[in-house]
């Protein structure tokens with residue numbers, strides 16, 4: 001076969017090369033073999049680091065940086081993306097992420113999602129009419145109360161005082177007042193892109209499953225989950241539905257619940273929605289082959305990671321799929337079953353990780369050449 005159009009949709013090699021760099025290098029390797037082949041490069045991310053940048057490149061949008069509160073209320077810079085069509089993309093982890101603070105018991109109880117709310121306000125100030133909020137990787141356990149406060153919702157204790165920030169505040173919650181909710185919220189379509197589908201409370205809920213990674217010790221779990229259950233009940237009383245039971249309500253320490261309750265957000269999990277926004281399928285419809293890949297590929301990649309989503313999509317068009325990887329697990333059968341036809345390691349001789357990172361450009365150019373030759377067999 002002589003492919004005429006190859007779609008390159010690579011995830012980044014984290015810490016080593018971006019999705020677009022990899023695509024550029026692969027393209028030059030492919031053109032060594034067949035200079036006239038059309039290469040369409042789509043920057044890809046799986047909802048984690050780099051997602052907004054990839055989306056803004058693909059959709060011709062721009063990134064804006066604003067000052068917001070980090071989970072402990074200290075000033076930090078975070079950015080969001082917005083397109084000319086007034087569609088905004090926000091990543092919660094930029095403002096309220098787990099990497100921004102230390103994982104201690106005190107922080108797990110105090111961390112607030114207020115900064116995420118500030119990012120939403122900043123997007124509304126720019127005229128956003130539709131907002132995608134990527135949630136996950138958060139430091140917070142506050143049920144999304146901080147986010148909602150930034151949007152004007154008031155959460156008071158039995159003495160009429162605004163509750164303290166973080167999960168600790170949920171213990172005192174008596175009333176929720178939405179009368180001052182920013183009126184722009186109801187005129188805006190919110191979509192939540194979540195990394196997980198957990199409910200808000202219980203054995204599979206936000207606190208018991210993700211509280212530990214944020215610093216909450218085992219012996220506090222039942223107590224904090226109890227506060228969260230009271231919050232779930234108050235939300236249910238307010239909106240007339242047990243939102244906390246919905247898939248994704250427990251994402252990001254319960255931010256999922258607040259987005260659904262106060263912003264009427266719909267819920268998406270995994271890579272599919274991002275691939276749709278990146279218009280990957282449109283490009284595949286006219287392609288002859290697809291190259292995807294990521295830094296390290298293993299059975300985990302099956303669980304919603306970008307290259308597998310891309311491979312599955314490519315198979316709808318019967319396209320051969322080559323995955324270029326920095327490294328791969330011994331057992332590759334699940335990846336081949338999921339639609340990848342060939343996993344091609346970019347490293348061509350034994351080398352240390354540091355060497356591989358130094359040589360990444362030349363290795364990936366060579367891998368592009370090899371992939372093009374394989375496609376011509």
Ligand SMILES: O=C(O)[C@H](O)CO
Pocket residue numbers: 135136137138139195196210250251252253
């Ligand atoms: O932020 C979190 O709590 C986890 O990533 C699950 O959403």
